[in-house]
Amino acid sequence: MNGVVLTVGNPLMGDDGAGPLLAELLEAEAAVGWTVIDGGATPENVTHVVRRHAPDHVLLVDAAAMGLPPGEIRRIGETQVAAKFMITTHAIPLDIIVASLGETVPEVTFVGIQPARVEFFADMTPAVRAAVERLHRQLREGRDPRDIPPIS
Template sequence: MTNVIFTVGNDMRADDGAGPFLAALLEADPAAGWEVIDGGASPENHTHRIRALSPKRVVIVDAADMGLAPGEVRRIDEDCVARHFLITTHAIPLNFLIDSLRETVPEIVFLGIQPREIVFMAPMTDDVRRGVAALHRTLVDGVGIDSFPGIAE
């Protein structure tokens, strides 16, 4: 059984590309014990790939407006994901995606990355780029996602 990092976001919308940027970093420098799947702007089109892996744990990574400094990373309680924190650039709300995955995945964790700006055809900001790089390093070093503080309602 494996673990999956499932990234979400649109890399044509500045900091909303945080998830796909993490996927690219993990493709170039993988984290032991983790499979990466980039769901992009239409993550619902990739859930079959996750189900085929039968993972024990899925970590969904996406930009989330948490009122923090840009680039900050937090674990977000899944009950709060759709209600409070997500930037709605996706075809379906992520809580529907989580509910769908929950049918076959025992543990789902959501990591939010605080964006500075979500602007079409703008580059990712340096703060978010550094935050994603730090998240990548945490995964590669085996520290684990539980080292990130949690945020709830």
């Protein structure tokens, strides 16, 4: 597989740092078939880098307010991203980025991690840290992120 994990989030805002933490873990211990790009709080600034890799699949990972217990991981459809599940700490809504990437990438999968606390200078909660580590392990084991349960 020729995939890109595009992580999103701000590590200065507690659990919103879930994406950047996953990027750090993947840089330290890579997952075969995946290149990691940390989009930080402005993922629109790196979409050209994603496109340069010409991936078959982009896995976009960010904190997402889904009304679930902290640390729950779910796959979120493109229409659901726009409708209700996004924490609005980013300059451009992620549904626009997902749609833009979808113009050149055959498959874009959005995965959200339910945060407990998103506020400046807060530490990441243990539940979210454990979820990020679990997702990292799943990718390193070669498990398909499309197998992550969808949000209902």
